[in-house]
Amino acid sequence: MAMKYKPLGRTDLTVSQICLGTMTWGEQNTEPDAHEQLDAAIDAGINFIDTAEMYPVPPCAQTYGLTETYIGTWLAKRGNRDKVILATKVTGRSGSFPYLRDGKPCLDRRNIETALNDSLKRLQTDYVDLYQLHWPDRNTNFFGQLGYQHKADEVTVPIAETLQVLGDLVKSGKVRHIGLSNETPWGTMTFLCSAEQQGLPRVASIQNPYNLLNRSFEVGLAEVAHREDTGLLAYSPLGFGMLSGKYLHGARPHGARLTLFDRFTRYTHNIAQWATQAYVELAEKHGLDPAQMALAFVNSRSFLTSTIIGATSMEQLHDNIKSIDIELSADVIEGIENIHRQSPNPAP
Numbered sequence: 001m002a003m004k005y006k007p008l009g010r011t012d013l014t015v016s017q018i019c020l021g022t023m024t025w026g027e028q029n030t031e032p033d034a035h036e037q038l039d040a041a042i043d044a045g046i047n048f049i050d051t052a053e054m055y056p057v058p059p060c061a062q063t064y065g066l067t068e069t070y071i072g073t074w075l076a077k078r079g080n081r082d083k084v085i086l087a088t089k090v091t092g093r094s095g096s097f098p099y100l101r102d103g104k105p106c107l108d109r110r111n112i113e114t115a116l117n118d119s120l121k122r123l124q125t126d127y128v129d130l131y132q133l134h135w136p137d138r139n140t141n142f143f144g145q146l147g148y149q150h151k152a153d154e155v156t157v158p159i160a161e162t163l164q165v166l167g168d169l170v171k172s173g174k175v176r177h178i179g180l181s182n183e184t185p186w187g188t189m190t191f192l193c194s195a196e197q198q199g200l201p202r203v204a205s206i207q208n209p210y211n212l213l214n215r216s217f218e219v220g221l222a223e224v225a226h227r228e229d230t231g232l233l234a235y236s237p238l239g240f241g242m243l244s245g246k247y248l249h250g251a252r253p254h255g256a257r258l259t260l261f262d263r264f265t266r267y268t269h270n271i272a273q274w275a276t277q278a279y280v281e282l283a284e285k286h287g288l289d290p291a292q293m294a295l296a297f298v299n300s301r302s303f304l305t306s307t308i309i310g311a312t313s314m315e316q317l318h319d320n321i322k323s324i325d326i327e328l329s330a331d332v333i334e335g336i337e338n339i340h341r342q343s344p345n346p347a348p
């Protein structure tokens with residue numbers, strides 16, 4: 001297996017095309033599991049790790065910050081901070097985190113500075129390579145919403161202000177580069193224009209959902225990714241595991257995410273089931289593992305910088321990393337496009 005690498009936006013960093021996701025660590029996975037995954041990922045040529053102050057998921061007061069803590073103990077044990085490109089995130093505006101900064105996290109100076117300083121402590125490092133805004137401060141389309149609803153009287157932290165804070169953090173050396181997550185074309189372009197006007201740091205990447213059940217990134221953001229070098233860091237490339245086919249026909253395998261946490265319904269409704277069944281049958285017809293086909297499709301996109309994989313077992317981790325070696329034939333791609341035309345973005 002040969003890992004592939006891509007530039008991270010217009011920065012001087014080169015990241016592996018497979019990024020190690022971490023959001024199960026501290027919930028479905030223990031600290032030793034996390035360290036075993038990290039060691040195996042590094043052995044496979046992965047140099048890119050994605051986390052967030054909020055993790056693990058589902059988030060709660062008792063586990064808040066555990067994922068970063070596990071990464072921190074691993075970095076301290078291995079003494080290899082300079083070998084990894086570490087991405088984390090500050091929680092966006094929300095009322096769902098009563099335990100976080102007076103229950104009112106948002107993207108203003110106090111919140112971002114506090115969040116970063118706490119993340120650095122947990123991660124046992126003095127800088128992060130990519131600091132991402134987990135979701136926008138304003139009301140817009142993300143986490144499954146497609147139909148934009150305008151709220152004229154909404155109070156938000158202006159993008160120029162958030163960017164100023166991030167610029168100061170880059171100047172201080174605590175942050176090397178900045179990125180967005182769950183963003184829209186308007187948001188991304190506003191960050192880029194504001195950076196140019198104010199001489200502030202340029203966004204290097206957009207971390208959004210992207211998988212066979214949700215290709216909405218292609219509508220507006222793929223063009224931005226190409227023209228502005230803000231490549232996609234694709235999250236949930238298996239639609240929470242759905243695209244492996246293991247939840248078909250109502251199956252709920254023991255210990256799996258959608259069995260444990262039935263509040264996650266983004267990928268399991270009827271239309272998503274129909275499309276998943278079609279993708280699984282296509283993979284089987286071509287002798288491919290459905291999960292590996294789904295990942296290989298994401299890996300093959302021209303606007304992609306890195307696919308953020310998630311795994312709860314070492315077997316899943318190895319299988320998912322191996323997707324880097326799979327090149328999908330023209331027949332498979334045509335089959336995928338046929339299904340996509342019949343059921344475009346059933347789980348946005």
Ligand SMILES: NC(=O)c1ccc[n+]([C@@H]2O[C@H](COP(=O)([O-])OP(=O)(O)OC[C@H]3O[C@@H](n4cnc5c(N)ncnc54)[C@H](OP(=O)(O)O)[C@@H]3O)[C@@H](O)[C@H]2O)c1
Nearest residue numbers: 021022023235236237238239240241244256257310312316
């Ligand atoms: N920015 C954001 O808002 C955001 C949101 C979500 C995720 N992320 C990032 O993206 C990463 C990946 O997201 P994700 O975990 O949702 O990715 P995913 O690939 O859609 O789902 C991963 C889950 O699917 C199951 N799985 C993985 N490989 C499998 C295989 N080969 N066969 C069968 N089941 C398999 C595992 O769960 P079970 O074993 O429990 O089934 C695993 O935890 C996260 O860790 C996080 O870093 C970011």
